[in-house]
Amino acid sequence: MIESLISYFAISYESYFVLLTTAAACAVLSPFLVLRKLSMVSDAISHSVLLGIVIAFFIVKDVGSPFLIVGAAIFGVITVFAVELLSGTGLVKNDDAVGIVFPMFFALAVVLITKFARNVHLDTDVVLMGEVIIAPLNRIEFMGIDLSKAFVQMGILLVVNLLFVIIFFKELKVTTFDRGFAKLAGFSSGTLFYALMTLSSLTAVTAFDAVGAILVVSFLITPGAAAYLVSKDLKVMITISVGYAVINSSIGYVLSLLMNVSMSGMTAAVAGVTFLLTFLFNREGLITAIFIRLKRKSELKSELFLTHIGNHSGKKEEREELGLDSIRDHLKWKQAEVDKTAGRLINNGLIRIDTDKNIYDLTERGREKFVEIGE
Numbered sequence: 226m227i228e229s230l231i232s233y234f235a236i237s238y239e240s241y242f243v244l245l246t247t248a249a250a251c252a253v254l255s256p257f258l259v260l261r262k263l264s265m266v267s268d269a270i271s272h273s274v275l276l277g278i279v280i281a282f283f284i285v286k287d288v289g290s291p292f293l294i295v296g297a298a299i300f301g302v303i304t305v306f307a308v309e310l311l312s313g314t315g316l317v318k319n320d321d322a323v324g325i326v327f328p329m330f331f332a333l334a335v336v337l338i339t340k341f342a343r344n345v346h347l348d349t350d351v352v353l354m355g356e357v358i359i360a361p362l363n364r365i366e367f368m369g370i371d372l373s374k375a376f377v378q379m380g381i382l383l384v385v386n387l388l389f390v391i392i393f394f395k396e397l398k399v400t401t402f403d404r405g406f407a408k409l410a411g412f413s414s415g416t417l418f419y420a421l422m423t424l425s426s427l428t429a430v431t432a433f434d435a436v437g438a439i440l441v442v443s444f445l446i447t448p449g450a451a452a453y454l455v456s457k458d459l460k461v462m463i464t465i466s467v468g469y470a471v472i473n474s475s476i477g478y479v480l481s482l483l484m485n486v487s488m489s490g491m492t493a494a495v496a497g498v499t500f501l502l503t504f505l506f507n508r509e510g511l512i513t514a515i516f517i518r519l520k521r522k523s524e525l526k527s528e529l530f531l532t533h534i535g536n537h538s539g540k541k542e543e544r545e546e547l548g549l550d551s552i553r554d555h556l557k558w559k560q561a562e563v564d565k566t567a568g569r570l571i572n573n574g575l576i577r578i579d580t581d582k583n584i585y586d587l588t589e590r591g592r593e594k595f596v597e598i599g600e
Contacts, residue, residue, distance in 0.1 A: 239361040243376045244488060245474045247357070247432050248444050250383040252470035254425055255449030256462040260401050261421075265320060266305060267445045269327030270422070271429045273304040276334035278430065283337075294430050301426025302419060304330060357436060357488045358481075358582055378431050386424055390463065393417060398459055434491035443493035448473070451500045454507045473499055523569070528598050529556070530566050534576060534585050535595035547584040 274297035281296025290449035304326055311322040360375040367377045390397065400414040408414060412415050425445065432441045452465035477492025484491070505512040533556060537546040546555050553563045567585060570576045578584075587595060 231558075233344065238435075239373055239376065240357050241474070241478045243360045243373055243379060244357045244436075244478060244492060245471065246379040246383050247436055248378060248470035248492065249467055250379050250386055250428055250475045250557050251441065251444035252448040252466040253383070253386040253431065254421065254428065255445055255447075255462065255466045256452055256459065257390075257397060257401060257421060257449075258425065259444060259449035259453055260459075261418075263422075263425075264450075265323045266308060266422075267425055268442045269304050269308065269527070270301040270325045270426050271441050271445075273327045273334075274298070274301045274426055274430045275331035276300050276330045276337075277303075279334045279337045280411075290556045294427065297430035298423055298426040298534060300330070300425050305419070305422040315556055374538065375431075382428055382431050389420070389424060393420075397421070401459075430441050432600070436493070440489050440493045443496050444470070447493075447496040451496075453505045454503050454510070469496070469499060523566075526562070526566050527570055530563075530570060531575060531587070531591060532598055535592070535599075538587055543584060544582060549578065549583055549585065552585060 235402070258264060266518045277296040277298070277300025278293045281290070281293045282299070284296075285292045307326045308319065308322045310321040311317050311326065317325070357375075361373040362373045364371055365377060366372075396417055400417050404414050429441050432444065436444060448466040449462070449471040452462040452467050455465050456462050473492050473496040477495040478488060480486075480495065481488040481491040504510055507513065533552070534547055537543050543595075545551055553560050556563065558566075567576065570591070571578070574588055575594055576585050577588050579586040
């Protein structure tokens with residue numbers, strides 16, 4: 226019993242590192258896919274590469290062959306090329322081209338599997354959903370150390386993706402934000418585009434064992450989309466994107482163990498939640514915008530109240546204009562609004578109640594604020 230528990234936690238702990246490296250490898254490319262508006266294209270790649278896997282299997286007859294990954298990557302690029310070619314005619318929009326190409330490739334792959342490879346471990350459930358908890362069971366020896374195959378593959382891919390971004394950062398930045406200038410400057414935007422798509426294809430297919438074709442879309446897009454809401458600086462975006470990947474993986478790992486559910490599925494769900502929270506509460510988020518709007522409305526009312534008092538203070542009409550019971554008629558406010566605003570200004574030391582005249586009056590701080598508003 227104890228040995229089985231130790232074995233379970235050892236596997237689950239290693240699963241966490243597989244999940245973490247998978248999420249980080251995807252997150253490095255995520256900002257570029259988001260900024261280049263390639264979110265749906267990445268979805269197309271994650272599905273259509275299955276056809277590359279199937280065709281490569283029919284050629285090599287070995288489900289464990291590395292040529293399956295090569296075939297998948299090639300078909301990922303073919304998918305992008307087909308989408309670009311179709312949308313480039315001007316007769317079909319880019320989104321429509323994606324919706325035409327990838328279902329066709331994916332459906333063809335499913336047909337080939339069900340017709341010619343029923344007894345081969347290419348079942349669509351595993352390819353679509355993936356399960357990171359069983360990834361450590363497939364092991365290889367790497368540099369004399371017995372490690373999970375998925376961890377080694379995703380770790381290598383993480384390093385490759387990082388090196389690609391670091392080495393070609395300037396070119397990627399220019400071609401992402403200004404393709405016209407990139408062309409004039411001599412940067413080969415087409416080459417970088419297909420290099421990025423090739424890496425995305427490799428990342429997607431290598432992540433199949435860990436998270437599956439459907440969930441890898443969340444890993445490739447959600448961190449970058451969330452990072453874009455937080456910062457518009459590309460370097461900061463990449464850092465934040467990887468940060469989101471680490472947070473999502475860690476929380477998803479813990480919750481999946483507590484709830485006994487799919488680890489990769491829970492991580493993707495957590496990614497959706499963290500994106501939603503970022504969308505609602507970042508500096509320009511929905512809830513933040515509502516809060517700022519209410520705060521500005523409150524500040525405007527306070528300034529109007531102060532201005533009204535300052536304009537009539539010390540004048541013959543001040544008893545009528547600034548009276549505790551009459552000021553609402555001149556401001557055209559409800560009594561509740563007057564009481565709330567006056568209470569806030571009194572607490573801030575900007576106005577006081579003159580009990581002798583039964584009116585609102587400015588304090589010394591209030592007079593300074595009144596002068597500041599008028600400038």
